[in-house]
Amino acid sequence: MALEASVDRRNYSPLATANGAAIVPASMHRLRLIPTADHKPDSYEDLKLEFTPVFFSSLERYLPPDMLSMPRDVKLQYMRDILMRYSPDGERTRVQRHREYRQRIRSNYQPLHSELYIMHAEKFFVPSFLKAIKDNTEESFRSIMAEPIPGVYTFEMLQPRFCEMLLSEVENFERWVHDTKFRIMRPNTMNKFGAVLDDFGLETMLDKLMNDFICPISKVFFSEVGGSTLDSHHGFVVEYGTDRDVELGFHVDDSEVTLNVCLETKSEEIFDYSHVPGRAILHRGRHRHGARATTSGSRVNLLLWCRSSVFRELKKYQKDCSGWCAECRREKKERQRVSIAAAKQELLKRDGNLAS
């Protein structure tokens, strides 16, 4: 895994994702203000859509640069997600559909390890981690942690048996998906593999994991980015290998705090940070990072994007003051300058790649 050395990117703006992959949920999908004039859009004439096909072809030019080369159905889904937000019932319909989607899985998928679905702290976590959480002091947390770069903490967390069980549960789920040809949603737009654990019944257990085990640590180390008020999560596994997802570009997460624990590695993967099964990394969601290409071997990681609705509301509120606060105006200008420079660099890099 590659992590940027600077501490964090709280002032991240969506444009900055031009400098790498953007893994954002539908709620954060964005269009560009200026269309890509030389992009040749796909035709949508053969599809029955809620708007005229020409509309989708026109809209395509406004997609972020990294979306333009995606398959047509990916672009279509992205555009529909955005349009949905503008329809009065859009968000409600999306939530309702997702609820039904989960219900369909839950009533048909037979879990393999029922003991995974209820928090058993002594069985899941290593004793050093449990003791640090029980003591619940900055000192006790620091005693089990390394901080290889500022703001990124690593520590032993999961028991090997838990990793094995979760892996076989995910494999079992994927076998069921394959056998029943169930169309599942992958963890985010950049993953073709991996599974959302919350969708097949692990939401309650992961909620407890966040509340009882990650919140105490986040309160101490990430309180300035919402770490004290985490109240929801997105829990999933990612799978890398030559026959799976290969790499993940530089990005920030749609989270305030991210927990990333390796469940399994099979020989020969090269990392800047070398993942070790059972060992966790905890970092700000806005800390830029990515996953280097897996050229051989494989790796599976558990990800928990922990979110704080309170912090997000506050941020929205804070953003508005650039109209009257000179310091915020200056910061906003600086953010724009950095993201435009990043976007330009990315375009230059692309042009260079195209030319070579």
Ligand SMILES: O=C(O)CCC(=O)C(=O)O
């Ligand atoms: O593969 C990794 O370790 C990183 C994955 C990641 O950053 C993500 O899924 O958000």
Ligand SMILES: [Fe+2]
């Ligand atoms: Fe990430």
